[in-house]
Amino acid sequence: MLLLVVILAPVASVFYGSFRTGPPGSPDAGFTLQNWVTAYFSPSYVSALINTVWLGATVAALSLVVGGTIAWIIARTDTPGRMQLALLMIVPLMISNLITTLAWIALAAPNAGFINAYVRGWTGVRTIFNIYSFAGIVLVHVLHYASFAFLALFAALKSVDASLEEASYMVGYGPVQTSARMTLPLIAPTIATTFLVIFVFVAENFSVPTLLGTPVGFQTLPSLIYYNMAVTPSQPNLAAASGTVLVWVAIIGTILQRRFTRHSDRYVTVTGKGSRQREVRLGQWRYATFGLVALYLLLAVALPYLALVIGSLLNFLTPNLRWSAFTLDNYRVLFTEDNLTAVTNSLLLAGGGGLALTAIYVLMSFALGRVRGAWGRVTDYVTIIPTAVPALILGVGLIWTFVGLPVPIYGTMAILMIAYFLRNIGYGVRQADNAFNQVSGDLVEAARMTGASRLRAFLDVSVPIIKPAIFSLWTMLFIFIFMEVSATILLYTPATRTMPTVLWNYMGSGSQPRAFAIAVAQANIIFIVLYLAERWFKTLRTSLDK
Amino acid sequence: MAVLKVENLTKVFGATRAIDNISFDVELGDIMVIVGGSGCGKTTTLRCIAGLEDPTDGVITVDGKVVAAPGRSVPPEQRGIGMVFQSYALWPHRTVFENVAYGLQRRNLSADAAREKVTGILKQVGLSGFEDRYPSTLSGGQQQRVALARSAVLQPRLLLLDEPLSNLDAKLREQMRDELREMIKMFGMTAVHITHDQAEAMALADTMICMRSGRIEQVGSPREIYRTPANFYVADFIGACSFLTGVAVETDDESSTFLIGDAMRLRVRTRAPVQPGSKSVMAIRPDGIQIGGAMEANAENQFTATTLRETFLGSHSEYLLDVGGHRLKADSSADLTVGQACRVRIDPAKIVLVPG
Numbered sequence: 059m060l061l062l063v064v065i066l067a068p069v070a071s072v073f074y075g076s077f078r079t080g081p082p083g084s085p086d087a088g089f090t091l092q093n094w095v096t097a098y099f100s101p102s103y104v105s106a107l108i109n110t111v112w113l114g115a116t117v118a119a120l121s122l123v124v125g126g127t128i129a130w131i132i133a134r135t136d137t138p139g140r141m142q143l144a145l146l147m148i149v150p151l152m153i154s155n156l157i158t159t160l161a162w163i164a165l166a167a168p169n170a171g172f173i174n175a176y177v178r179g180w181t182g183v184r185t186i187f188n189i190y191s192f193a194g195i196v197l198v199h200v201l202h203y204a205s206f207a208f209l210a211l212f213a214a215l216k217s218v219d220a221s222l223e224e225a226s227y228m229v230g231y232g233p234v235q236t237s238a239r240m241t242l243p244l245i246a247p248t249i250a251t252t253f254l255v256i257f258v259f260v261a262e263n264f265s266v267p268t269l270l271g272t273p274v275g276f277q278t279l280p281s282l283i284y285y286n287m288a289v290t291p292s293q294p295n296l297a298a299a300s301g302t303v304l305v306w307v308a309i310i311g312t313i314l315q316r317r318f319t320r321h322s323d324r325y326v327t328v329t330g331k332g333s334r335q336r337e338v339r340l341g342q343w344r345y346a347t348f349g350l351v352a353l354y355l356l357l358a359v360a361l362p363y364l365a366l367v368i369g370s371l372l373n374f375l376t377p378n379l380r381w382s383a384f385t386l387d388n389y390r391v392l393f394t395e396d397n398l399t400a401v402t403n404s405l406l407l408a409g410g411g412g413l414a415l416t417a418i419y420v421l422m423s424f425a426l427g428r429v430r431g432a433w434g435r436v437t438d439y440v441t442i443i444p445t446a447v448p449a450l451i452l453g454v455g456l457i458w459t460f461v462g463l464p465v466p467i468y469g470t471m472a473i474l475m476i477a478y479f480l481r482n483i484g485y486g487v488r489q490a491d492n493a494f495n496q497v498s499g500d501l502v503e504a505a506r507m508t509g510a511s512r513l514r515a516f517l518d519v520s521v522p523i524i525k526p527a528i529f530s531l532w533t534m535l536f537i538f539i540f541m542e543v544s545a546t547i548l549l550y551t552p553a554t555r556t557m558p559t560v561l562w563n564y565m566g567s568g569s570q571p572r573a574f575a576i577a578v579a580q581a582n583i584i585f586i587v588l589y590l591a592e593r594w595f596k597t598l599r600t601s602l603d604k
Numbered sequence: 605m606a607v608l609k610v611e612n613l614t615k616v617f618g619a620t621r622a623i624d625n626i627s628f629d630v631e632l633g634d635i636m637v638i639v640g641g642s643g644c645g646k647t648t649t650l651r652c653i654a655g656l657e658d659p660t661d662g663v664i665t666v667d668g669k670v671v672a673a674p675g676r677s678v679p680p681e682q683r684g685i686g687m688v689f690q691s692y693a694l695w696p697h698r699t700v701f702e703n704v705a706y707g708l709q710r711r712n713l714s715a716d717a718a719r720e721k722v723t724g725i726l727k728q729v730g731l732s733g734f735e736d737r738y739p740s741t742l743s744g745g746q747q748q749r750v751a752l753a754r755s756a757v758l759q760p761r762l763l764l765l766d767e768p769l770s771n772l773d774a775k776l777r778e779q780m781r782d783e784l785r786e787m788i789k790m791f792g793m794t795a796v797h798i799t800h801d802q803a804e805a806m807a808l809a810d811t812m813i814c815m816r817s818g819r820i821e822q823v824g825s826p827r828e829i830y831r832t833p834a835n836f837y838v839a840d841f842i843g844a845c846s847f848l849t850g851v852a853v854e855t856d857d858e859s860s861t862f863l864i865g866d867a868m869r870l871r872v873r874t875r876a877p878v879q880p881g882s883k884s885v886m887a888i889r890p891d892g893i894q895i896g897g898a899m900e901a902n903a904e905n906q907f908t909a910t911t912l913r914e915t916f917l918g919s920h921s922e923y924l925l926d927v928g929g930h931r932l933k934a935d936s937s938a939d940l941t942v943g944q945a946c947r948v949r950i951d952p953a954k955i956v957l958v959p960g
Contacts, residue, residue, distance in 0.1 A: 508707030
């Protein structure tokens with residue numbers, strides 16, 4: 059019950075606030091429909107909505123093409139180094155698209171971007187690619203979400219029962235026709251689901267369009283909401299009203315996605331062991347496919363990382379790399395008191411908070427698993443609501459929920475933890491469910507038949523078996539929290555600043571190299587965490603198997 | 605002495621009666637096999653005895669102690685019952701030794717005594733030297749022996765076996781079936797084994813129970829059940845069988861003659877008087893039909909048959925015969941070809957009248 063309140067209160071307060079003339083608590087606030095009229099009918103808001111949908115659809119489609127091609131190359135061909143490439147393919151998803159955006163600003167800003175300057179030196183073309191554009195926003199998103207599409211489609215391709223395809227070969231269809239007539243329809247539900255998930259993620263993202271679109275007058279709903287919330291004079295009630303538009307978009311996307319997922323049960327073709335698919339022998343072409351995957355990794359990871367490292371060592375962003383331009387100051391600033399607070403906060407929230415959330419989700423999964431029937435289904439649906447609510451809106455809702463309460467939660471780490479808890483509840487509980495499902499009932503019952511009590515059996519059998527999955531969940535939550543900016547940006551105070559918020563503010567104040575230094579630090583920490591998690595718990599490997 | 609007493613056991617899931625008021629006893633040292641098709645209630649029965657499922661009604665007594673009665677249930681860990689699971693349910697994160705030793709940790713045993721027990725039992729099941737292996741590195745047969753050892757080391761009053769042979773391939777299954785019986789006897793355990801495989805049931809059982817739709821159709825030794833099936837279902841389910849329907853034309857105290865169709869007359873040894881003119885179903889096992897020999901004058905139950913189908917099995921063949929327009933199954937090593945005519949004789953003592 060308490061869970062229901064915690065989950066639904068922020069959403070309710072957003073809807074309530076959207077009908078008011080002032081923020082909750084202000085004495086002269088009254089009811090109005092004006093916010094809704096503006097948010098739903100005024101030309102600039104309608105065009106922002108169209109931009110949002112168009113951007114989401116473009117990114118989702120292109121990500122599927124890129125990610126799907128790579129998934130096919132790695133799952134079905136004899137391209138050299140497939141397993142290593144597959145592991146590396148997960149990395150872009152772990153680096154937030156805010157960091158990728160920064161890196162691509164360094165690479166492709168109109169004048170000073172490294173790529174543009176380099177190409178200009180060769181050809182004289184002033185700007186070969188301007189990152190401040192619709193194409194730039196699409197590029198950054200696609201580099202990030204192609205990795206997501208890869209994971210989903212790779213798993214789907216791997217799980218198609220080989221004998222289904224073999225049967226198609228045996229009735230006389232070649233590889234191309236088999237792919238088109240058998241494989242593609244079999245993974246179609248996965249493709250549809252992945253499209254919608256990416257669509258919803260992109261539609262609620264504010265950081266990329268704010269950084270890359272706002273300077274050239276391209277607004278999406280999230281960037282407009284952020285503008286209304288953060289830029290004085292702020293119009294929080296209008297932000298709330300346009301937030302409700304975004305909620306509808308996200309809810310429709312999520313409902314469609316769940317419908318496809320339910321549909322896909324019919325296609326369950328996982329047979330486990332013994333079904334190895336036929337590999338397509340590419341001959342010389344296998345070097346070309348290797349090159350293609352490597353090119354993606356170059357654009358999504360290596361080049362951006364290099365650009366960030368170089369950019370973070372500069373006094374100011376310039377393509378003229380003279381010795382005098384280099385400095386270590388940006389890193390020195392990281393260790394000044396204010397920024398050190400952000401570093402400790404981030405590590406504390408991601409590490410300690412991540413661990414606490416892991417425990418909570420595992421307990422919730424354990425508790426929900428025992429609640430069967432209608433009530434269980436209600437709770438199941440309630441847990442996906444916060445996932446569907448855009449992070450910015452969740453931030454607004456949390457402010458309004460807690461600012462009026464006598465409990466001093468606003469402005470503390472606790473409100474950030476609540477936001478992270480809500481943001482990741484769907485993912486966390488589902489992962490914990492999966493972990494418990496790995497333990498077959500027989501194993502627990504066998505322990506009881508040798509004299510172990512219910513609790514003993516849980517501790518001796520279930521817990522050791524799900525341990526790696528639990529640690530993997532912690533790793534993922536660490537990364538999600540460590541990278542989180544959308545909800546944090548509205549909820550933090552100077553005392554509770556985190557690395558992404560400091561980075562964001564440096565970008566706002568034009569100190570790009572300092573932002574780069576933070577991005578490099580963040581990326582390095584993520585790399586270390588991923589490396590350790592893979593080493594100890596095979597986190598990456600298991601996420602490929604799913 | 606009955607180690608296990610099941611009285612009026614009933615288990616209802618929603619609208620279905622998975623077990624419908626069944627009762628049986630298992631004597632000390634006996635292997636009781638419950639056999640039946642899927643959904644007959646055998647698994648639920650086993651789980652009720654184990655305590656993994658609570659009966660809707662009925663009383664279960666183990667070793668004179670009531671473990672389940674309406675409103676009362678002893679948890680599984682306190683029943684002193686061992687169980688071998690269909691999947692073996694070996695804990696993947698524990699070695700063979702740790703799997704077997706797990707239950708002993710809660711007995712007040714010194715580490716040395718426990719080690720000795722585990723080593724001893726592993727030797728008995730032929731797994732010495734496998735102590736430090738993990739279950740995933742063992743073959744199916746070896747896993748099954750570890751599962752048995754894990755239960756046997758605790759010397760349970762009763763051992764339950766949930767289709768432990770069904771995951772093995774055919775050849776190994778036959779071998780393990782015989783080994784399993786020997787090991788259970790060697791440990792002197794009383795066991796309840798469930799299976800859907802009637803051949804496995806006959807090979808393993810001291811006593812068999814045939815179940816269908818939550819009810820017991822027949823209880824008896826494998827011989828009794830094979831030779832004198834209580835009804836059509838049991839005759840059909842256990843072993844191969846042919847059925848004929850006829851009308852009694854002559855009857856005396858020990859036998860009756862039935863007219864089957866228009867021309868076929870069959871004499872049947874009967875245990876109870878048959879009403880002349882009444883209709884009956886006769887069950888004939890393949891081994892009740894002899895193929896070959898010359899036609900004798902005036903011999904009873906002697907017919908000419910035509911071979912419709914032969915299934916060669918090495919030591920003998922299974923034949924489907926046409927006898928006066930009726931189809932009968934027979935075993936023989938006569939090496940007939942399909943379409944060949946032959947003489948058959950049906951032993952009157954091996955024909956059983958079965959109630960529909």
